[in-house]
Amino acid sequence: MDSFRDKIVPVTSILVGIVVVWYVFAVILNAPFQRDLDRRANVTPGVVEFMGKTLAQPKPTLPAPHQVAVNFFENTFLRSVTSSRSLVYNAWVTLSSTLLGFAFGTALGIVIAVGIVHVATLDRSLMPWIIASQTIPILAVAPMIIVVLAAIGITGLIPKALISTYLSFFPVAVGMVKGLRSPEFTHLDLMHTYNASRAQTFWKLRVPASVPFLFTSMKVAVAASLVGAIVGELPTGAVAGIGAKLLAGAYYSQTIDIWSALVAGSVVAALLVMAVGIAGRLVDRAMGGRAA
Amino acid sequence: MSSVTPRSWQGFAALALLAVAVLFWPIVHATPGYGIAAAALIFLLLLLAIAADNFPPAIGAILLFIGAHGAAWILVAGITGNEGTARAPFYLLLAAAWLLAWRCVTILSALRPTSRWAATALRLIIPAIFGAWILIIWEAVTRGAGIPFILLPPPSAIGARIANSLPILAADVRQTIFKAVIFGYVVGSGAGFLTAILADRVPFFRRGLLPIGNMVSALPIIGVAPIMVMWFGFDWQSKAAVVIIMTFFPMLVNTVAGLAASGHMERDLMRTYASGYWQTLFKLRLPAAAPFIFNALKINSTLALIGAIVAEFFGTPVVGMGFRISTEVGRMNIDMVWAEIAVAALAGSVFYGVVALFERAVTFWHPSVRGG
Amino acid sequence: ADKVTLQLKWVTQAQFAGYYVAKDKGFYDEEGLDVDIKPGGPDIAPEQVIAGGGADVIVDWMGGALAAREKGVPLVNIAQPFKKAGMELVCPKDGPIKTEADFKGHTLGVWFFGNEYPFYAWMNKLGLKTDGGPDGVTVLKQSFDVQPLIQKQADCISVMTYNEYWQLIDAGYKPEELTVFNYSAMGNDLLEDGLYASEDKLKDPAFEDKMVRFVRASMKGWKYAVDNSDEAAGIVMDNGGQDENHQKRMMGEVAKLIDNADGKLDPATYERTAKALLDQKIITKEPSGAYTTAITDKAIK
Amino acid sequence: MTGASPAVVSASKLGLTFSTNDGPVQALTDVDLTIGKGEFVSFIGPSGCGKTTLLRVIADLEKPTSGTISVNGMTPEQAREKRAYGYVFQAAALFPWRTIERNVALPLEVIGLSKAEQVERIKRTLDLVNLSGFEKKYPWQLSGGMQQRASIARALAFDADLLLMDEPFGALDEIVRDHLNKQLLELWERTNKTICFVTHSIPEAVYLSTRIVVMSPRPGRVSDVISSTLPKERPLHIRETPEFLAIAARVRDGLHAGHSYED
């Protein structure tokens, strides 16, 4: 595997590339509005001055990277982490429901996959409805779920985590059904000759054989959990969390705030996905995995 | 009643529920409530079902089916006019019918029909019964407990709404699915796939692109959707862009994992042919990656739908499934909201089913398809 | 103290200053109430929250409340703090639309989620189709920001006098560069921000009494907020509002809608609203018992 | 020997037809066979004649499409459930995520042996197949022959009364093979196990077996059953005796009869 140091150069150069493209687009996308402004104010700035202005709008269509960076820096490092405006605080709020939802979702996904693989009735009857469940747009039902849960006294972290769960169990279920069914026939036959119980075949064969599928699915699931947690923050009045920041930003057209919340979300996502990746690699190594 | 001897735990439980139901009589605390004939018929049907368990599987299953569903039908039909007044026996009888339907499904699942035709029929019937019971329980509980219409309408109302709104639903499907979803799904999955190949081909990109690809993974729709509306306008293009972003990551991750899935000996074999990168890719690594790639395609088939619908909550023309959902919530037409959801679920299932069929055809060799 | 849960229609902002002020200044305490204010958001339907038992009283627009009433959630208007509506349609003067006659063939941004009725009523009156054809207007479902105008995706957009209008000003438009069609001024307005509670619960005298005290304290809060607009904006900020300057301005504009802060519903406006909703088939039959003046009568003695 | 002892495997009119994308394949037809307790039966026959399939039917890994078969007087399924047999597959079928010792431990874990007993059996069987020192290696770190020996060790550790071995020594050199042949004979004599043994080596078959079943292909049939007249005690040099060579010749004839080559 590539060491961290091997990655630094490529990651930074690609990031630099992205930033450059970003600046170009910032100028292009912000230009029309700036032209309008200038026209109404009856000024005709030079090209450089004009570009400078497009990169310094208070509510730009596409904020310039440095605007986002400054905002991100202020809200991350210059505020006490308990302040409701701190990105660290908001990221933490989101992260906590993400993790809880991810844990629920992974567990639920695995349970469903186990059921489908082992119980013919479930295999035939459950899958179509799970698929159907996933096509229900969460943002449409999230408020209803939260209303109903609030009515029976469940508030706070759990409702948000449940929306995360709802989004994250599916990738795990799909992946694990495949993974648990992926052992080779000779291996299944071998367990058969030992008259191994289903549980033994499961633990000793199906589970290890499913590991590549599990971790791949979990990467997708953890990302889905984060999306779910953010979505789940809206109908709770969006008081705290990355979703709340996004909403507040959107509501007041504070694009810079939106983008720095997006960056925060992406960083959290990348960290989560990498954490799952590292866990996967550790497990792979413990299983005698062979370098590709 | 003494002649009825259950054979399965579901049968026993159902019998016990019947007994308890008698203790807590009547079914609703409203007059007139259920007529004596209706109540007797419910009991008769349920007892018939319990007894049918002892018959040969095929006949038993048919009688169980008739008994459980007939009883449920009468029970639910009887609540009309008495909404919100159900008492314990209502739910107990419903539970008994459900247990017997479960028993029926268990028997059906165990059947190994010889003819292809019967096997296909069974494959359809079993999930249908399961789904029917979701709807029956939903109908019975919303009406029995009198749950406010604007919180959760009963499926019958949703069905009626669907039947009355076909042109609107069709227009919405056209806008959301045939424009945004399909385009976004193809481009997003394609982009994830190509990025994975690119990362695989060029080590520089592998190191640099994947960590950044991870960051795209969780760009929350609600954050991205308004931006996409800003960039691509309020019509379907911005929704397609959201779908692209949503479907990109699952495909990226799965393709990367899949490309690592081919065996060492097979790769060595291709090396001995001095097979070029692309030949090895197409002849060995992609076929070996297919199970992973199809996983992504399946997950994306539902994600794309969610993405497009949710993206329409932001700025849209006045047509589309997401538009309709958010608008009708505001108008308290929750039945229309659920009608759209039902259509989405149906479309999503068909979409998923098509992908799954392709998967079976393409990865026929994989143990999971051969029946591991 | 008696517990009351209030569900707002939107996020915390000066639009709801009266309630936050009443809570902050202890007006609710004085009435022996312990009020929990729940902020709303773009996907919270207060009607659903109250139907699910999540709130005792909600801030809602009459269109939504009457529609819910017809769907079996018996909402009753118990007070109407906002006497006038704040919704308007604005178009930049440098755009194609100067008067109502110019609409044909252009794109207009409209808020949905139950806020679209006044617009459709108006178009109806103008005899314009809204299906996007050449002899009608193209309707764009507008998100909760003013971007469609800035992006030139729409020729006119919906704003609230107290909120989005000022975002346009912040974005560099001068008031004289904007053409404003104010629904209230045109007589097309529907009643906004009223307080609604469940008819069933109101039958309980104890609950009714609680509502009387709640409305009394709330209106006291509104009066205070109108009189001390900057302080009120500060209180909103303390409760999670964003952008202090903006809240101050909003408070100023909201004050203009509040009028004399007695919270009494004007039956004539109610009749007009109900008729407009009926005309548009938002509701199918004449509502009855959808409002009561009993609460405000008792509250404002 | 056959007649007196109780039948461990008894097949009559056994047939198995695979259906494939490309028409049915008759892998076995009309196989009649009785194997008594304590017998050592070798199966020999051209590639693709159904040896593996027959073993798999005995092991309840494949259901016959016609005829009947019983194992220990029960159906193969019941016998399998009673853990009546150990099976060495033609391919090693080691779990790649387990080290060699953990692979050998697999059946022992399944039947729930104590840790101490497991350790003891793993050591003993790995010693037997000469893999001591490789306990902690993963399968892909072993040569082909070593993997095959690991899989033999795994089956021996399972220690069932009936051993089904599908070309266990195919990938082994002569010397290791001789060594393991001797070990297997010793084990068989000591424990009175019944062994069904597929091989391609005529000398091996003759050296080991009490009976040799010669099969012929398409459709797979039993073409000859040869009872060995060799004594139970068999030093390696017995392979040069005329008696041995006579049996070997008969097996070779039987094999040739089933083949279609003109040479």
Next chain:
Amino acid sequence: MTGASPAVVSASKLGLTFSTNDGPVQALTDVDLTIGKGEFVSFIGPSGCGKTTLLRVIADLEKPTSGTISVNGMTPEQAREKRAYGYVFQAAALFPWRTIERNVALPLEVIGLSKAEQVERIKRTLDLVNLSGFEKKYPWQLSGGMQQRASIARALAFDADLLLMDEPFGALDEIVRDHLNKQLLELWERTNKTICFVTHSIPEAVYLSTRIVVMSPRPGRVSDVISSTLPKERPLHIRETPEFLAIAARVRDGLHAGHSYED
């Protein structure tokens, strides 16, 4: 024969050490070897002695950790890129998503043969290994020996000048094996290919080879190189001649020397 023809494989002081979780494993040490054009060299040695590893080094599938090796006068990598050799793996390594004929077609597709040429070669090599009639089957529908034959057909279809064969006939019965031995010899004579052949069968090695390399294990070394004095023309019954048996005996001795068994 060795001296005159140009060296196809030439190794000197070749060594390869695997590092594993559990310490280094010396698979090859100090291997000196030259194989001339047109030679048929067999490698024989106890299981795990490094035969496969040596073949893999020649094929550029493994990099030596010491010493040097050249193939056709180039590095193994260059030779591989020039498609200098065909390789038959110890396991069949067929692609499960391809039918047998498509598996054989694989290398032909890679080198870009015309369809007609592909069809012709597939037919010829499948005939050669006696798999006609199984073209449309998938690998899992074939017996172990049939899979191995399919993989041999695949390598033969590739038709390189150097053939590296790792126990190609391990899972085959005597008769098929004899048949394929003869076919292989014929092919070799006709085409003047160079063949490196790993086997566990001493007679097979003696019958086929111009030279036999005997290896001994841990660490893998070349312990003896025996040049065959048999004529190039070899009928099957040459295996009973005293000359043949003498060479076989010498190979056997070499093998025994490398083994640690007391018997």
